[in-house]
Amino acid sequence: MSIKRRSVLAGGAALVIGAPAIVRAQSSSKVHVSHGFAMHGAPKYPANAGPPDYLNPSAPVGGTARFGARGTFDSLHPFITKSVPAAGITQIWESLCWSSRDEASTEYGLIAEAIEWPEDRSWVAFTLRPQARWHDGSPITVEDVIFTFDILKAKGAPNYAFYYHDVLKAEKIGDRKVRFVFRDDTNRELPLIVGQLQILPSKWWATRDFEKVSLDIPMGSGPYKVDSFDAGRSITYRRVADWWAKDLWMNRGRNNFDVIRYEYYRDVTVQFEAFKAGEIDIRQENIARNWATAYDVPPVKDGRIKRDEIPHELPTGMQCFTFNTRRELFKDRRVREAIAGMFDFEWSNKNLFYGLYKRNLSYFGNSELASSGGLPSPEELKYLEPLRGKIPDEVFTKEFKLPVTDGTGNVRDLARRSLALLKEAGWEIKDGKMTDKAGKRFAFEMLLNDASFERIALPYRQNLERIGVDMNVRTVDTAQFKRREDEFDFDMMSDGFGQSLSPGNEQRDFWGSKAAETALRDVPLSLKEAGLALGARQSTVTLKVILPYAFPGVFTGVLLALARAVGETAPLLFVIGASIIYDWNPAHPSTAMPLMIFNYAGSFYESQQAAAWGVALTLVAIVFALNLAARFVAARMRREQY
16 A cells, blocks of 8 residues: 655644635635645745755756665555555656655645635645646546545555545535545644545546456556566566656656666565665665675775765654564563563664664654653643543653663563563463463564564564563565564564654554454445434444445455364364264363374375375365355455445
């Protein structure tokens, strides 16, 4: 999927009229009309300005830019979660507005030539440029805009439904004008958010299933289009010579390469070697070890490779090891705190990161939005006091700090603290292993998608072993990592929380509990509200609207769970024994099917061998049939809904 992150300043300031702007009356609320808008002050650039200050309008045109990408891809459709889209694919579609790179919270019309919004910010309207075109030469229409908004909320990645949660509808109010109506006037950022909407061609999607993974070359409206690709290996984009927006003021000096190519590498080390060999033109280095030691090579010394540190004031976000709190193992906060507390950052920074890292205590580090530490200020307490009793008491009484070591690798203090927390949570050491009251060992898996992270995870694993906790480190390819992440099939994983200077709608997706739901969260809000508006009770709406709509996802999950249970009944071996007695009393011991298959397969009797293979084949057939049933029922239910 692709939802633009905003590099804009924090909310709280008023949405301000763009300049120059026309103000006219409509009902009781003033309506502002402008070529752009800003949350703070006025837009920097007037209408039909010269190129942005940071662009060179005389920059050379032509040539090829080669980039490296890691992993693989299996789709040219970035708006769903079922696949891994190709790198750079989002550049083939343009959005309603263009975000300035040297201003905070400011956008200018791109597909839209004019933006309107009322004083109370209850809606925003866009007038489309008459010259805006798809790559086949046909015009971008209001119908395309409405289709894009509706299809993303209904069938796109679940994030879209949350991202546009406060946008009630898109409606046509003129041949070239579309209006987005908001839930209320409390979200100052919504005009900016809607302006970032990348518009999709309704006619192209009319004959295609939006929810299906696709390698069809899509129709776009941007400066580049897909020229060729080798699925999972490479993709090449070619500049559109007659691009409709090339002469707009914000595009002078941009999109100058004739060809942009992404080559995929399964291994990060191989990718780095390709860069040093001149097969990749641009690389963003994010490994401290490489930055400190790997660039003492001839291409750097003779100037073929130029290293630059680019200062900025954007939030660095948060990179971390994240717990899957759906796992019973990690539901207790004390357990999570104990496990996290065994990571020795000071030793890692000294020995692995060459002292280049600073531990981040805020999701908005490197910006004015970052936490300043200490106890909550009076301004912060205004928001925290209503939550007293619902959040930990120490939020009000204790400054948040992470454990600190001397960097020598001595983690005794960390271990004592973690052991105490685990004991409080009902865990204790038996025979050198952390176990619960039932005798179950404390063991989990760390899931990675980059082998370079293993050098960070393995010392962490050693520290955990000192308190009897087993952590298995597993590295998988990018596609499998994404699939397991989307399906919540992990214990712990390396993850990041990228933030913007304007924290807004994406926070709901990061922290809202409703974002954890899958099938039920896909139900359009309009269906729920329509049921309630007709006078139906909440229970009736749930039974008659929400559950039927979500049934395909729920039913598929049930069938797949049943299929998995059929093939993974081995744990029964430890519970019901190996008796060959079968009856309908679940309290009586009986033989587990996997044990029967195993014993018969190793038998000297051909009849028992044949029986083992026959039963195994039957189980495979059952699993296959259940999967087919799940797909059939889900597809049928979707067709009935639309």
